[in-house]
Amino acid sequence: MIHQLLPFHPNSEELLSKTHLVMIQTNIFDCGGIAIGLYASHKIVDGLSRLTFLNSWAARARNESSKQVNPSFISSSVFPPDPSLSTYSHSNFHNHTKEKHNFVTSRFVFDHSALALLKIKAACSSTPIPSSIEVVMGLLSKSFINTTKVKYGGNKTPVLAPVVDLRSRSSPPLPPHSFGNIFCKTTLFVDDFNPELPLLVHQISDAIASIDGDFVEGIKGDDRLLKLIGPKKHLREKYSYNAESFPLSSVCRSGLYEADFGWGKPIWACLGSGDTDPYGVGNLVILMDTRSGEGIEAWVTIKEELMAIFEKNQELLAFASLNPSPLEI
Template structure:
């Protein structure tokens, strides 16, 4: 493939088709939103083949028109982050960029390079200009020579989590395709997790671990297909360890964590204590469950510990993960909901997380987030579902989390694509661990994943 060039065609703002009512002009974010920074940390890029049924000019216009219609219901996304408590729903519009890529989509996806993927976003993930923006969301539509399209989206973590971004993309796609499926967002989070102006602005649930050294990071993709995950789940199933019917996600989490510990031991010659921190979606854990299209940051961070003498067998690793999830039970949720005393309880739980992250340079830390089971491949704009969806900022550490794993579904819906970022010297060991490569393929072409996983 010749040297890639991405030429900006246009920059504009797409406004909602009808104005936002005055009563909705100021959007209150929730207490959980207050705990997240205004950063564009996990942008997504969706890749679509040219179906050959419509010319590119019609598809470009369809994307704009359908976005305008979608923003009527997702009105905060057409506004700007005002402060730690509010979004100004001023209908200024979503920042929208169109670009032309001098390549065939098939060539680009044959061996996608992280730095080239960065260019498919409205701003480079490491650009200083990006950090000055207050948009809730931004989009770049990239048109390849073959007529294929890549849509890159940024969303502010102050207002939206990964599931919220997926919900918006699916709603936009459903509007564009004229689908009978209606995706109506729910903005009730602030009425459940009440915002509190007394919460210090710097308070965050994303607590970076202590680092004894600064070094370059490397990101690799490890793809688990359904058959490998079924074997992995069976291996993790152990009544003696109190693990029965583990999910594909918890089984893969156990293996990745196990291999991270093996990496550390190989590097230093001895085992260190290890802590896995990971995100848990609270939508289905609430009682009653929140609507599936609930918008906002509706998650909490929990953790699991593995001490130097702890059993490293897969069932034990999965049991620790499950125990971490089980901490976020109904009692926990009631603790952080409501107006009375919720701030005190939230600060108590944050203090627990802070104590886990601080004070011990001899402990190895791994952070993990998953957007599996969220419908990331359901976005069909009328020319087919995406052939690949990926993280747009791989290799860029905006949160101070040097060891980070993000799980995504594969196109088939029953596989897992694990984006693993580690320090370069750790990755050199991690990516060669036989126990990992027995189940996962390292950096396959997305075109191969689409066919097999």
């Protein structure tokens, strides 16, 4: 149903052939409600850039000049284009065969009380208390690892890939309204098919923490390709044809529910996920705030045959509601 509210279906061949930077569809319902469908090319902007655009547009509609932003288009000067990077495929961890898959999306909603309990379960005496984002990423990853074991019998290696925003991790930090694709994806190769949650959360936290100021400085230089892929090149080569990637991204705490065009803040903000894999991205997890700001809504897109196992994981369902009505969150 969400796809009908967008300018194009996410997997539309026509969309893939277009070069428009932004496309918008306004939907007005008989009840008087409004839904705004927004597409912005990922060749140009990331998720945080989209939200900056959306919230500034809404502030202009309300004539609130104090909340309008002047975006900073400095990403190409901070990270100059490097032709050598184009020779390394972003889909290196995905199955490179001609086999086609259908992908489906399910929503897993963690309320405030569930997050508090999950933090206790994931806590380790020797490490700081993990964040809500880290524990949700950890539990979803544990469920995915279990799913691949059930489906493939341990013959495929799960590769966790937390996505890290680089704006605040630069030294000095980049302006928060920097426009572009300013993020980096880390990688965790999983050999233990039954990991303990505290250990897995700790590994994810360490992977995210490794993207620090020194790392960001390193990928600005001439040896950026070595910095990005060199240390794990042998692992990439070993697993690239027999891996199941699980990228984990978050737009929590980034103003998802701040786009008030003059009639109040959104009842629900969501993503329009596809059901095929034209870009080679495949599996993908995106975390976002619930309307209250106290919970997390996880959109999990994976292969259809994996989802049939994943959404029945009892440890996951002990903390998350599966596909609840937006009015219930």
